[in-house]
Amino acid sequence: MSKPQVFVTRKLTNEVIAMLETVADVKQWEEDTPVPREKLLEEIEHADAVLTMLTERVDEELLARAKKLRVVANMAVGYDNIDVPACKRRGIAVTNTPDVLTEATADLAFALLLATGRRVTEANRFLLAGEWTSWSPYLMAGQSVYGATLGIIGMGRIGEAVARRAAGFNMRILYHNRNRKEEAEAKTGARLVGLEELLQEADYVVLLTPLTAETKHLMGAYEFSLMKKSAVFVNVSRGETVDEAALHHALTTGQIWAAGLDVFAQEPVPLDHPLLALKNVVALPHIGSATIQTRNEMASLAAANIVAVLSGKEPLTAL
Structure with a gap:
């Protein structure tokens, strides 16, 4: 039986990727720049989970292409980049990363x-x-x-x-x-x-x-x-x-x-x-939570939410 698929929209640490690989096959955008919209639309068709940043719009257009998506894990405390009601109508969990930042x-x-x-x-x-x-x-x-x-x-x-x-x-x-x-x-x-x-x-x-x-x-x-x-x-x-x-x-x-x-x-x-x-x-260039320690914790929490959902458990920080 094939593993679930996870797409990560920005290059994160090896430790975070290893956490996700305990339950899924992982692909990530390898650049430290926003993933092109066309690439995200392509990858979402195969993804069971996606780890997003504020730079990605999770909207009706994207969700219409998501055939298997079960969870959107946003690496941010905010989630104004995500159409949360549209996700919930489709039974897709949405999580963020409060507290750690x-x-x-x-x-x-x-x-x-x-x-x-x-x-x-x-x-x-x-x-x-x-x-x-x-x-x-x-x-x-x-x-x-x-x-x-x-x-x-x-x-x-x-x-x-x-x-x-x-x-x-x-x-x-x-x-x-x-x-x-x-x-x-x-x-x-x-x-x-x-x-x-x-x-x-x-x-x-x-x-x-x-x-x-x-x-x-x-x-x-x-x-x-x-x-x-x-x-x-x-x-x-x-x-x-x-x-x-x-x-x-x-x-x-x-x-x-x-x-x-x-x-x-x-x-x-x-x-x-x-x-x-x-x-x-x-x-300043939107660096509110930009300490190395905090960004590592945010990425780990987003990954932990994905691991939980793909393991059949409740997410840690669901919206």
Whole structure:
């Protein structure tokens, strides 16, 4: 009896492939670039399982070609690249990789907060360009972080981890969420408030919501108009949760002070994107969970979900 077939859409470690080979024959895209759509459409016809990244769209077109597919294991905490209802209608399990990336993503969110507030990358470019000629009282002066007010929009696992870090900086923590998080409140002193109150009071606003129909362009012209002129906006959720034209307007007209962005509506972001030209923007290439240890854990968890399903067991982290 032939083994099930697994297709992996990006080159992963030998250890992860070996895990999958305990239950299946494995093919993987050997390049560290997104698998071409045509190749994915071809491979899905024979696959019992597919290990995907955020760069792959698992949609009706793809699923219509999937004759044997039993599980889609997404190596990400998000899953906006997957048509989950369409998978479920076909009895295909969908899994993601929560928890294992929480701390790394929270680290990156706080790194962006610090780098943006204290103008770290701007000051680095200033020095390397040979513009530092003398000490000056307000040279590259930024915004204080210690003791400032932090507003977290989306108090999930990552939001709670960011709040724990903020508590170490003696920050006043406000959060906006669908549900109250009493344990996080007890640990960090965070307070649940309405979105408008959060935007009006926060010195730093960190956006951590998943991308849904309700959260698309959650941050738009009105929301930015509520923020302090000295406020910093940080996005480590998904690019489309923000109206980028409205953010650009807010930054160039002085409605807000600066922005730190790890995500964009179009990724990779075009080099001529207007936000990249602004000195008061710190931009990163979607590296929220990018530590070696975390990416290894994410890949292992995605593989473990596939092994479970192909072995007739329940997946570890089903949606």
